[in-house]
Amino acid sequence: MTTAKPKNPTTYTTTLGSIVCGDSSQVLADVKANTVDLIVTSPPFGLVRKKDYGNVDADEYLEWFKPFAKQFHRVLKDSGSLVIDIGGAWNKGTPTRSLYHFKLMIMLCEEFGFHLAQEFYWWNPAKLPTPAEWVTVRRVRVKDAINTVWWLSKSPWPKASNRRVLQPYSPAMEGLLKNGYKAKKRPSGHDISEKFSINNGAAIPPNLIAIPNTESNSFYMRYCEENGYKPHPARFPSELPEYFVRMLTDSGDLVIDPFAGSCITGEVCERLNRKWKCIEMLPEYCQAAQGRFVTPASQVSKVVKDARNSKTQYSVSRPGTLWNGDEGPKLSKDGGQTRPKKEVEKKSSKTKSNRSSKSAAFLNQQSSAD
Numbered sequence: 462m463t464t465a466k467p468k469n470p471t472t473y474t475t476t477l478g479s480i481v482c483g484d485s486s487q488v489l490a491d492v493k494a495n496t497v498d499l500i501v502t503s504p505p506f507g508l509v510r511k512k513d514y515g516n517v518d519a520d521e522y523l524e525w526f527k528p529f530a531k532q533f534h535r536v537l538k539d540s541g542s543l544v545i546d547i548g549g550a551w552n553k554g555t556p557t558r559s560l561y562h563f564k565l566m567i568m569l570c571e572e573f574g575f576h577l578a579q580e581f582y583w584w585n586p587a588k589l590p591t592p593a594e595w596v597t598v599r600r601v602r603v604k605d606a607i608n609t610v611w612w613l614s615k616s617p618w619p620k621a622s623n624r625r626v627l628q629p630y631s632p633a634m635e636g637l638l639k640n641g642y643k644a645k646k647r648p649s650g651h652d653i654s655e656k657f658s659i660n661n662g663a664a665i666p667p668n669l670i671a672i673p674n675t676e677s678n679s680f681y682m683r684y685c686e687e688n689g690y691k692p693h694p695a696r697f698p699s700e701l702p703e704y705f706v707r708m709l710t711d712s713g714d715l716v717i718d719p720f721a722g723s724c725i726t727g728e729v730c731e732r733l734n735r736k737w738k739c740i741e742m743l744p745e746y747c748q749a750a751q752g753r754f755v756t757p758a759s760q761v762s763k764v765v766k767d768a769r770n771s772k773t774q775y776s777v778s779r780p781g782t783l784w785n786g787d788e789g790p791k792l793s794k795d796g797g798q799t800r801p802k803k804e805v806e807k808k809s810s811k812t813k814s815n816r817s818s819k820s821a822a823f824l825n826q827q828s829s830a831d
């Protein structure tokens with residue numbers, strides 16, 4: 462007698478968690494109401510250009526998301542949070558942005574009863590200047606290097622502590638702490654008291670999270686290569702789920718990633734002693750995800766620690782740093798609708814080198830004037 466294959470098979474378990482292969486709206490239907498502390502996930506984005514794991518178009522996105530939203534709200538505890546990492550998208554054929562991820566956040570709040578606890582921006586300093594047509598060919602937009610991360614909660618008071626995500630002081634703040642700080646009123650009228658000059662050993666982070674997405678040599682990648690699996694093409698870096706797992710849950714709490722991909726959320730939870738469930742629809746990703754758990758946790762922790770220790774702070778130049786007063790050619794009146802001809806591009810690269818030498822001279826002048 463052959464037994465029927467389970468619809469949503471568990472493909473891997475540890476003492477803390479499991480990878481379930483199936484559609485998360487169905488898998489979540491079997492999860493008890495009010496039992497989950499955190500849902501942290503990166504759903505398939507409503508990209509205009511479809512990816513090979515089957516994104517739906519931006520317009521259909523909200524409808525597609527509704528069954529998941531209903532389950533997310535049901536399974537979360539009142540103290541729980543829903544954290545969604547979601548990138549923006551360009552509208553097809555024009556250099557304008559889709560509103561789908563904003564609409565998603567508004568729908569989750571207005572139709573499903575979530576609260577926007579805080580919006581975060583994940584800046585990927587390693588992001589390439591795309592889409593090339595708007596950014597590097599017509600030069601009418603800048604590079605899109607952030608994802609929005611919506612931190613939503615079931616009640617206005619989700620459990621949370623920013624003490625879990627403190628970071629080193631910036632060099633500027635270190636300087637202030639060392640050289641002293643004079644309490645005074647800011648131009649905004651804010652009274653900055655002496656309290657700001659107290660060295661607390663670490664800084665409260667802003668809602669901008671800087672992490673390059675450059676992982677290429679992890680245990681997971683090696684496992685994929687050795688076993689002939691295609692690595693998941695849209696993995697988020699472990700520091701992203703880790704930030705929210707630390708800030709929003711305690712040891713032993715339950716975390717679910719309903720669009721788990723390579724199951725990085727499970728790997729993070731395993732390290733941080735949280736219970737976890739990773740749900741992924743495609744069997745090949747579920748199988749490859751096992752590679753995250755075959756390496757002893759102590760080895761993983763060491764590699765993670767070493768990588769962190771080697772990281773420096775990222776910085777963004779102040780706007781206008783290279784500005785020398787030379788505006789170059791006039792702005793195109795059609796907003797870039799006409800594609801620049803090759804000669805124009807060549808000419809402009811000559812002007813550019815002219816300009817950069819002018820900029821250098823200008824900057825030298827400036828610094829000697831400082």
Ligand SMILES: C[S@@+](CC[C@H](N)C(=O)[O-])C[C@H]1O[C@@H](n2cnc3c(N)ncnc32)[C@H](O)[C@@H]1O
Nearest residue numbers: 484485503505695696697720721722723741742
């Ligand atoms: C952006 S990826 C997530 C990547 C993941 N954060 C990582 O770092 O590996 C989204 C994943 O959701 C999966 N997915 C799409 N629809 C799903 C559904 N209904 N149930 C479960 N997984 C689904 C896709 O197969 C894809 O692997």
